[in-house]
Amino acid sequence: MSAGSGAVCGAAAGNVSCGSGLCCSETGFCGTGTSFCGGSGCQLSYAPACDGNQTPLGNDTSKTPRPLFGNVPYGVGISHCSVAGKVALSFDDGPYAYTTELLDLLKKSNVRATFFVVGNNMGKGHINDASSGYAPVIQRIAADGHQVASHTWSHQDLNAATREQRRAEIISNEIALADILGAVPTYFRPPYTRCGGACLAELLAWGYHVVNYIDTRDWQDGGAAAKTTYQAILAQHSPASSAWLALAHDVHEFTVHHFTQFMVDTARALRYDLVTVGECLGDPPANWYRPFTWHPSERQC
Known part of the structure; x- marks a missing residue:
């Protein structure tokens, strides 16, 4: 009952x-x-x-070939950049109300970043539904030279999910992103960075690089300690010997209006180059996405 x-x-x-x-x-x-x-x-x-x-409308991506190309490892957690002197700014959970403003700021500052997109969270509707208005935002992210990656369909804890639920979180977001971009990302960030052995094995089978991060904690206490945390991390070593992969969230007003420019200015003052996650791992843009094939009978309705 x-x-x-x-x-x-x-x-x-x-x-x-x-x-x-x-x-x-x-x-x-x-x-x-x-x-x-x-x-x-x-x-x-x-x-x-x-x-x-x-499930979003769109073509089923689950039968897409998943060859593993490039030198970046698949199916293991990656927490640091591998190319010295780089800082990769990444933004999770969007797109959202502030994302367009963030894109304007990044364009003005001549910075490329990575956006780990969630397909259907915070009541915003499906990202590929025309009524949500988010498809053009995601298309602009790619057109501006940023990297689009996956952060699941609805931001579920993958360790607490069943195998079938994890699959739906991965494939539903692929369907929506492929509908918008015509391709499937090869980079993925698990919500809360929770992805145990079974989860990692599945992401390997689906052909994903699993990207973790150094957390700026822009989500905590209105971002009260974010600037101090970020600056202290970058100042630990010199750009000649270190590189960093930083996480923030484009769903927070503080991050877009107060924190992002600080991150840009701080990295440049310390002589770091600001790049995408793929670039900080030495992976060319051609490897950030994979094409997908489908048959009319596989259309999701």
């Missing part, structure tokens, strides 16, 4: 599922709206209506 609106649900409530059209929130209650259904908080196994359980 399924639970109704306001009822308890989920693993902590005896594995009770919510009824049709309802979502099981992170705190274990059935309901509707972003606070129940949006992104990583929704308990996928107990609510079919969770955003993460919705």
